Amino acid sequence: xxxxxxxxxxxxxxxxxxxxxxxxxxxxxxxxxxxxxxxxxxxxxxxxxxxxxxxxxxxxxxxxxxxxxxxxxxxxxxxxxxxxxxxxx
Amino acid sequence: xxxxxxxxxxxxxxxxxxxxxxxxxxxxxxxxxxxxxxxxxxxxxxxxxxxxxxxxxxxxxxxxxxxxxxxxxxxxxxxxxxxxxxxxx
DNA sequence: TCTTATACCGGTATTAGTATCACGGTCATG
DNA sequence: CATGACCGTGATACTAATACCGGTATAAGA
Numbered sequence: 001x002x003x004x005x006x007x008x009x010x011x012x013x014x015x016x017x018x019x020x021x022x023x024x025x026x027x028x029x030x031x032x033x034x035x036x037x038x039x040x041x042x043x044x045x046x047x048x049x050x051x052x053x054x055x056x057x058x059x060x061x062x063x064x065x066x067x068x069x070x071x072x073x074x075x076x077x078x079x080x081x082x083x084x085x086x087x088x089x
Numbered sequence: 090x091x092x093x094x095x096x097x098x099x100x101x102x103x104x105x106x107x108x109x110x111x112x113x114x115x116x117x118x119x120x121x122x123x124x125x126x127x128x129x130x131x132x133x134x135x136x137x138x139x140x141x142x143x144x145x146x147x148x149x150x151x152x153x154x155x156x157x158x159x160x161x162x163x164x165x166x167x168x169x170x171x172x173x174x175x176x177x178x
Numbered sequence: 179t180c181t182t183a184t185a186c187c188g189g190t191a192t193t194a195g196t197a198t199c200a201c202g203g204t205c206a207t208g
Numbered sequence: 209c210a211t212g213a214c215c216g217t218g219a220t221a222c223t224a225a226t227a228c229c230g231g232t233a234t235a236a237g238a
Contacts, residue, residue: 003196003223013147029184040227045185052225056195057149058102059225061164071160075150092193092226118214129197134216141195145224148195 006053014053017060017078022048024067036066095142103142106149106167111137113156125155 006014021044025033034044039059046052047063064071095103110133114122123133128148135141136152153160 003198003221005223010147017146031184041185042228043226045187046225049186051187054145054147054195055225056143057106057146058099058143058164058168060146061160061168071164075147075160079147079150092191092228094193120214130215131198132196135195138216140217143225144195 011050011053013078014047015050017053017055017074018048018050020069020074020077021063021067024069033063033066037062039063100139100142102167103136104139106142106144106163107137107139109158109163109166110152110156113158122152122155126151128152 025048030044030048031041034041037044037059039062043052043055043059044063047055047059060074061071063069064074114137119133119137120130123130126133126148128151132141132144132148133152136144136148149163150160152158153163
């Protein structure tokens with residue numbers, strides 16, 4: 001095996017990451033946030049829906065900047081248990 | 090065009106990211122830090138040498154945790170970096 | 179009804195990340 | 209010189225991320 005397939009835990013972590021980003025997006029459109037972050041809307045949609053569970057580092061950084069979030073907060077929130085409260089901005 | 094190849098700027102950003110991680114590693118070995126972060130030593134080597142300019146988000150998060158760094162600090166330092174730019178000529 | 183906007187889904191194409199293996203170089207030791 | 213540890217490079221294998229396309233569904237508005 002050369003590259004280990006993503007584990008179920010990693011998929012769940014990706015789902016939490018997507019939920020955090022979607023929560024922070026609020027009522028803005030995917031296209032707007034994606035354009036602000038410099039990624040395609042499809043990519044943002046895949047990340048939000050958890051279908052891209054381990055996006056690139058700078059992709060998350062750009063999205064965090066576009067959403068006004070801290071990457072540390074995103075990382076800890078996605079890695080740890082699901083949040084009861086959104087990362088209030 | 091389905092997936093844009095990495096631009097020279099992204100490669101340079103990857104080199105700065107690698108330099109930051111190597112700087113934080115200090116005198117510890119690659120194998121030690123890689124094991125602590127849960128990645129292979131070869132992966133850490135590629136990231137440090139800039140041969141993997143856009144690693145996965147959680148890979149950088151794990152390395153940052155193993156090195157005691159903030160992902161926000163890494164992101165900002167790698168994004169806007171005072172790398173010695175010839176640029177003259 | 180028709181149009182528009184938004185989001186989700188499936189497929190496809192291409193590049194990149196991750197991991198393993200093998201080999202070579204350097205340096206410090208014996 | 210020999211050995212070992214560490215770093216580096218190259219090749220190879222396989223999966224995942226990214227992007228573009230077409231289609232579908234829903235809701236709001238003219």
